[in-house]
Amino acid sequence: xxxxxxxxxxxxxxxxxxxxxxxxxxxxxxxxxxxxxxxxxxxxxxxxxxxxxxxxxxxxxxxxxxxxxxxxxxxxxxxxxxxxxxxxxxxxxxxxxxxxxxxxxxxxxxxxxxxxxxxxxxxxxxxxxxxxxxxxxxxxxxxxxxxxxxxxxxxxxxxxxxxxxxxxxxxxxxxxxxxxxxxxxxxxxxxxxxxxxxxxxxxxxxxxxxxxxxxxxxxxxxxxxxxxxxxxxxxxxxxxxxxxxxxxxxxxxxxxxxxxxxxxxxxxxxxxxxxxxxxxxxxxxxxxxxxxxxxxxxxxxxxxxxxxxxxxxxxxx
Ligand code: ZN
Numbered sequence: 001x002x003x004x005x006x007x008x009x010x011x012x013x014x015x016x017x018x019x020x021x022x023x024x025x026x027x028x029x030x031x032x033x034x035x036x037x038x039x040x041x042x043x044x045x046x047x048x049x050x051x052x053x054x055x056x057x058x059x060x061x062x063x064x065x066x067x068x069x070x071x072x073x074x075x076x077x078x079x080x081x082x083x084x085x086x087x088x089x090x091x092x093x094x095x096x097x098x099x100x101x102x103x104x105x106x107x108x109x110x111x112x113x114x115x116x117x118x119x120x121x122x123x124x125x126x127x128x129x130x131x132x133x134x135x136x137x138x139x140x141x142x143x144x145x146x147x148x149x150x151x152x153x154x155x156x157x158x159x160x161x162x163x164x165x166x167x168x169x170x171x172x173x174x175x176x177x178x179x180x181x182x183x184x185x186x187x188x189x190x191x192x193x194x195x196x197x198x199x200x201x202x203x204x205x206x207x208x209x210x211x212x213x214x215x216x217x218x219x220x221x222x223x224x225x226x227x228x229x230x231x232x233x234x235x236x237x238x239x240x241x242x243x244x245x246x247x248x249x250x251x252x253x254x255x256x257x258x259x260x261x262x263x264x265x266x267x268x269x270x271x272x273x274x275x276x277x278x279x280x281x282x283x284x285x286x287x288x289x290x291x292x293x294x295x296x297x298x299x300x301x302x303x304x305x306x307x308x309x310x311x312x313x314x315x316x317x
Contacts, residue, residue, distance in 0.1 A: 008076065012046060015237070036070045042073070043067065045075055064077060075093050076097065096138050097143050098125060100142055101150070103150035105150070119164075125172075129172075161197070175205050181210075182212070214251060238254065238255075239255075240290065
């Protein structure tokens with residue numbers, strides 16, 4: 001098993017988009033700065049969608065500009081289409097993710113686009129990226145969402161998923177990602193999906209996964225993904241977002257619990273866990289009344305646990 005795991009924080013995008021409260025821009029900046037200072041190396045800071053649809057993320061361009069000033073941080077954003085990607089390129093995002101729901105009904109319901117239309121957007125985005133000088137080109141990921149099943153169609157035929165993975169790569173994505181939008185995954189399904197998708201795109205073009213804890217299997221699924229050799233895992237501070245259904249169960253995987261598991265297993269994350277646990281305060285203050293999830297923050301670290309120290313030197317506290 002590899003010893004370096006990239007924890008990609010998605011709370012400022014995935015978390016905030018499913019919370020009605022609009023977090024003030026200054027609070028978002030404080031959150032991102034504090035997490036980066038704790039050693040988090042990649043943060044999905046927002047989504048370039050019309051403010052009318054998601055007023056919570058209307059300040060994404062300003063947030064990207066701020067996050068870009070933090071040394072060593074990969075600033076990731078989600079885009080639904082070429083228009084969003086153009087805004088992301090103008091803002092200077094380091095990484096752009098275009099979701100493609102492998103369920104066509106879900107794709108039409110969520111993005112109002114057929115598979116063919118999303119692939120066309122991917123081609124147009126890739127062309128816009130190629131038009132930039134090499135040093136300004138962001139990493140472009142096509143994320144296969146509802147890949148472990150969809151609430152409208154149930155299980156999606158594997159051949160359809162694999163064809164879409166191939167089409168995203170052919171359209172010009174650098175990489176595809178797997179996203180368990182509905183929280184249907186289990187460790188066996190993760191192993192099989194990683195094997196199947198890597199079979200068509202190659203090992204290097206699938207390194208990351210976005211899992212949910214909807215049915216309590218989030219970290220079990222992470223472990224399966226790590227054992228398959230993936231080394232990039234999405235999670236959300238305080239487990240916010242990702243459509244939590246059951247009381248006590250987060251939607252997104254909780255960053256604090258994920259980092260605890262990784263460090264307990266002697267895997268390096270570059271994150272100072274004690275510092276990370278303190279970042280929750282920023283969230284609690286900016287989102288009053290919003291439930292924050294996670295077991296490690298409540299239970300504390302085990303006696304004798306030696307947390308990994310952050311290797312990054314940042315002046316922000
Ligand atoms: Zn999510």
